[in-house]
Amino acid sequence: MRKTVRSISWILGVLIVCSLIILGIHVATSGLRSNASQQKTITVASVGSDYDIWQHIAKSNDAKELGLKINVQQITDGVQMNKATSAGDVDVNAFQSWTYLVAYNKQNPQGKLAALGTTYLEPLGIYSKKYSSVDDIPNGATIAIANDPADESRDLLLLQKAGLIKLKAGFGALSGTSDIKDNPKHLNFKTIDDHTGPRVLHQVDAVLISNTIALEGGLHVLTDSIYHEQVNQSTKNNINVLATAEKNKNNKNFKKLVELYHKKDIQKYIKKKYFGTKIEVRKPLSYLEK
Known part of the structure; x- marks a missing residue:
């Protein structure tokens, strides 16, 4: 009789432990799903060929691997795109050169933007x-x-x-x-x-x-x-950048967009589609600021 009671107790103990483990796994996975569903979508504004490129990037496996959800919005006017970015209606924009960004900031000191990183040079x-x-x-x-x-x-x-x-x-x-x-x-x-x-x-x-x-x-x-x-110091002002509102310049997810742009698969696509005319430039921001 005692052996039977012990056996039943042991079985019940095992069942309780298993139930707790299953419950823990369920809670953990539910939390992950909840976090994923609550993950903020990054809105990237662009125009022309850059718009096409970022649409491709948004759907890429590279974006998924970095945990980035991207919505690409087309705005045809550069000034309006920068204003929308400054106001927070757009998180990041991809269309302008470093010199364009500097000139915009001089003309709009109350709504300055900051570069997140370099992308390419389209030779004139x-x-x-x-x-x-x-x-x-x-x-x-x-x-x-x-x-x-x-x-x-x-x-x-x-x-x-x-x-x-x-x-x-x-x-x-x-x-x-x-x-x-x-x-x-x-x-x-x-x-x-x-x-x-x-x-x-x-x-x-x-x-x-x-x-x-x-x-x-x-x-x-x-x-x-x-x-x-050519890509050298004489053309550094013409290198294109990803830009965001100055207050967001250290946003980790926004910075991931720079890393994403330079992924090998993405660069292979851009090179093929634009016949090598968008020359990749992966330089620190200090290169532009010299």
């Missing part, structure tokens, strides 16, 4: 149907450049790098043709909407075209331009 190119080298461009040639101040200054800096002009000391992000110090070939400058660059290629001696517009026009900056930007 000089294109010509008449000449195969910048050295062949003759005296008095007409060069088409962008009519937007930020793009115009970038165009002029590339023309200087190509040895065609010299700019005044202190040439800045919004400087223009009035800040050309030396124009030895007496080049004429025609300002155009950047989007029309491929269409005016036959009308001028040379035209400067941003990479996105060049791709849309069937041009490849690395093979079709007669001169283009």
